[in-house]
Amino acid sequence: MSDTWIVLGATSTIAGAFARKLAERGDGLILAGRRMDALDAMATDLTERGASRAEPVSFDARDPGSFAAVLDAAQAAGGTLNVAVFVGSMPEQSAIDADPALVDGVIADSFTGPTRFLTLALPVLEAQGKGTVVGVGSVAGDRGRLGNYVYGAAKAGFATYLSGLRNRLGRAGVHVLTVKPGPVDTAMTRGMEGLPFMAQPEAVADDILRAVAKGTNVLYTKRIWLPIMMVIRAIPERVFKKMEI
Amino acid sequence: MTGWRSETVTGWGRAKRSECQVARPETQSGLPDLSVAAPAIGNRRSYGDAALNDGGKLIDMTGLDRILAFDPEIGEVEVEAGMPLGTLVRLYAPRGWLPAVLPGTGFATVGGAVAMDVHGKNHHKAGSFGDHLTDITLIQQGKARRITPKSGAIWKATLGGLGQTGLIARATLRMKPVSGRAMLVTERRAMNWAEHLRLLDSSKATYVVGWIDCTATGSALGRGIVEEAELTPGLTPPPKTPRKVPFDAPPAALSPPVVRAFNAAYYTRVPAHGRTLVRPLDAFFFPLDKIHDWNRLYGKRGFHQFQCVVPLAQADALRAMLDRIARTGQASPLAVLKRMGPGNGNYLSFPMEGYTLAVDLPNRPQAERLIAALYAMTAEAGGRIYLAKDALADGAVIKAMYPDHAKWLGQVEKADPEGRLATDMIRRLDLRRLP
Numbered sequence A: 001m002s003d004t005w006i007v008l009g010a011t012s013t014i015a016g017a018f019a020r021k022l023a024e025r026g027d028g029l030i031l032a033g034r035r036m037d038a039l040d041a042m043a044t045d046l047t048e049r050g051a052s053r054a055e056p057v058s059f060d061a062r063d064p065g066s067f068a069a070v071l072d073a074a075q076a077a078g079g080t081l082n083v084a085v086f087v088g089s090m091p092e093q094s095a096i097d098a099d100p101a102l103v104d105g106v107i108a109d110s111f112t113g114p115t116r117f118l119t120l121a122l123p124v125l126e127a128q129g130k131g132t133v134v135g136v137g138s139v140a141g142d143r144g145r146l147g148n149y150v151y152g153a154a155k156a157g158f159a160t161y162l163s164g165l166r167n168r169l170g171r172a173g174v175h176v177l178t179v180k181p182g183p184v185d186t187a188m189t190r191g192m193e194g195l196p197f198m199a200q201p202e203a204v205a206d207d208i209l210r211a212v213a214k215g216t217n218v219l220y221t222k223r224i225w226l227p228i229m230m231v232i233r234a235i236p237e238r239v240f241k242k243m244e245i
Numbered sequence B: 001m002t003g004w005r006s007e008t009v010t011g012w013g014r015a016k017r018s019e020c021q022v023a024r025p026e027t028q029s030g031l032p033d034l035s036v037a038a039p040a041i042g043n044r045r046s047y048g049d050a051a052l053n054d055g056g057k058l059i060d061m062t063g064l065d066r067i068l069a070f071d072p073e074i075g076e077v078e079v080e081a082g083m084p085l086g087t088l089v090r091l092y093a094p095r096g097w098l099p100a101v102l103p104g105t106g107f108a109t110v111g112g113a114v115a116m117d118v119h120g121k122n123h124h125k126a127g128s129f130g131d132h133l134t135d136i137t138l139i140q141q142g143k144a145r146r147i148t149p150k151s152g153a154i155w156k157a158t159l160g161g162l163g164q165t166g167l168i169a170r171a172t173l174r175m176k177p178v179s180g181r182a183m184l185v186t187e188r189r190a191m192n193w194a195e196h197l198r199l200l201d202s203s204k205a206t207y208v209v210g211w212i213d214c215t216a217t218g219s220a221l222g223r224g225i226v227e228e229a230e231l232t233p234g235l236t237p238p239p240k241t242p243r244k245v246p247f248d249a250p251p252a253a254l255s256p257p258v259v260r261a262f263n264a265a266y267y268t269r270v271p272a273h274g275r276t277l278v279r280p281l282d283a284f285f286f287p288l289d290k291i292h293d294w295n296r297l298y299g300k301r302g303f304h305q306f307q308c309v310v311p312l313a314q315a316d317a318l319r320a321m322l323d324r325i326a327r328t329g330q331a332s333p334l335a336v337l338k339r340m341g342p343g344n345g346n347y348l349s350f351p352m353e354g355y356t357l358a359v360d361l362p363n364r365p366q367a368e369r370l371i372a373a374l375y376a377m378t379a380e381a382g383g384r385i386y387l388a389k390d391a392l393a394d395g396a397v398i399k400a401m402y403p404d405h406a407k408w409l410g411q412v413e414k415a416d417p418e419g420r421l422a423t424d425m426i427r428r429l430d431l432r433r434l435p
């Protein structure tokens, strides 16, 4: 039986590239997201590209009531269950400052929503004893930067959760991969100028699939971000707090 | 919200560049708003300035590359305009369908193929890209409009219409059924110009193209390889991963001695009595796509491609052009000669019955002089220049070559009265005005 992937935040640009690669190898896809019209169009395309199944399911990271149906759809599809989390949102830090209520949404989209979903899926994964969880965090979660530290905090929380989940699920034979992309050329970053080492979504998707195959624990993509973030993490707080990077 | 990014956008020849704000929509729902803001572009495989808008905005359509519907009974596929043709080959050839017309690069998008009404190695049998479409969805001033071959003037103005009749959002291709997943290719040496034409004229094959060694002069002028091909069932080796040209090549990479050696080897690699071999589809249709960014081989200054078509009776004029190219020694390894079938009446479509010659020339002042001379010779011969390749022509000359320009303009003025879809090419050639 083939693999079935739940893709949370399936309308994300990176998820789109990732889903196509899965489709071309014949995997089944549960496309979870908010925009059903976009998901429907995606499902047709992915089926034509070879997906054994492509099923849109309504999912809102801020509405835990929507979670069970996603998992049910995947279980009905059969095959080995895998989960890939791409959901996330990054409003301008200044917008968050102007409207503190935005904090809850940012944390829900990148951290508490996916965490709660994965907690729901955990027994299924554990019982299955195989499969992979891919969680997309960000290099922004490695250090609280002036420009986006609420987003960064949400990604940091998610990364810590994934680390624990890996510890737990690894014992059962399920692999957990944490992905930390640098800037990627997607809807999220259009309009931002001067981002360094920009990656293409297709290249990120390739990196993720390679890391899944190899059983990598934490993937920085592009690779250059691994040494960069090692340096940035090593900067003492008394210096870092004066820096603008 | 639409994000715009500053980008230096170049044509494939890299001789023309422009500073633009580029949006890359990923859903159809954003298109109506964008369609009033700027012209759309595909994968930037046009050589000159057709896909450039210096100081302005562009809508990069490559994020809209979904298959919207496929009818396996008749091989009709509706796709978003950013779909690369090579992807359709990869996805549908194994299922027995092939786009009826394919240009020499699989990166060309459906939108770009519509806007240039592109042709392939089978033009003499299959016509142009637009001859195999059943409908196109345009977005004109924010409103979607579905057009078909029965729509008349707007259809004729859109095929080959340089994107000026509205943003091309999606299109339906009628693919052709194929049994094979490979090409049976016969290669034959043509010793000189006369033999080259004779082989092209007498060929009965579905796909026919001639490769010319532009460095050969005198009695060898026009020598090359004529390639004829048919689809064939057959096993093909797995595709190799594409290679990349990592940086702008030093000027010596394509210097005349290198090109001469390459061409001689290319010629003699085919035995005197010819040979027949099986090639994978992509290697046959898109021979250069294996090397990503090969346009960088020409270095920072880039290059131009000259492509004209002249009527059958003007073959001698074409020979004179080739002679001139060969004698100037502005070596270009890639030159293609092909016999085209009749045109299709679309207002700005390039193909017409005759011979077409395409030659790459490194961008130097003497290349511009040579191309200017070749353009004059083309006009003299009653031929025309292919706008997908042009960066240098004069508007008056182009308008004279395309007698239906006024009809095209009539449709464009209705579709885009404020000229928001104009590109660098449209302005350079002053195409939004009658001569």
Ligand SMILES: Cc1cc2nc3c(=O)[nH]c(=O)nc-3n(C[C@H](O)[C@H](O)[C@H](O)COP(=O)(O)OP(=O)(O)OC[C@H]3O[C@@H](n4cnc5c(N)ncnc54)[C@H](O)[C@@H]3O)c2cc1C
Pocket: B012, B039, B040, B041, B042, B043, B044, B045, B046, B047, B050, B051, B061, B081, B082, B102, B103, B104, B105, B107, B108, B109, B110, B111, B112, B113, B115, B116, B117, B118, B119, B120, B121, B162, B163, B164, B166, B167, B168, B169, B288, B388, B389, B423
């Ligand atoms: C190696 C190589 C080989 C080639 N071989 C051939 C060949 O054999 N035959 C042939 O005919 N051509 C050939 N070409 C030319 C190429 O097919 C055309 O230039 C084609 O238009 C490129 O498509 P694109 O998607 O890159 O379009 P672009 O170059 O990005 O754009 C071309 C034009 O189409 C317009 N456009 C693009 N998308 C849209 C849209 N969605 N809505 C409205 N307007 C749009 C642009 O404004 C522009 O005017 C070749 C090019 C290369 C590089």
Ligand SMILES: NC(=O)c1ccc[n+]([C@@H]2O[C@H](COP(=O)([O-])OP(=O)(O)OC[C@H]3O[C@@H](n4cnc5c(N)ncnc54)[C@H](OP(=O)(O)O)[C@@H]3O)[C@@H](O)[C@H]2O)c1
Pocket: A009, A010, A011, A012, A013, A014, A015, A033, A034, A035, A059, A060, A061, A062, A085, A086, A087, A088, A089, A090, A109, A110, A136, A137, A138, A139, A180, A181, A182, A183, A184, A185, A186, A187, A188, A189
């Ligand atoms: N792009 C980068 O530079 C970059 C860098 C590092 C990390 N990342 C991370 O990579 C992941 C993918 O992002 P992307 O770059 O592909 O950007 P994107 O296209 O903007 O994707 C974000 C996705 O999250 C979805 N989403 C947001 N809030 C949601 C909610 N409440 N419920 C359901 N779905 C929700 C969006 O859905 P809608 O389509 O409905 O809005 C969209 O599909 C994100 O987690 C992002 O943080 C991106």
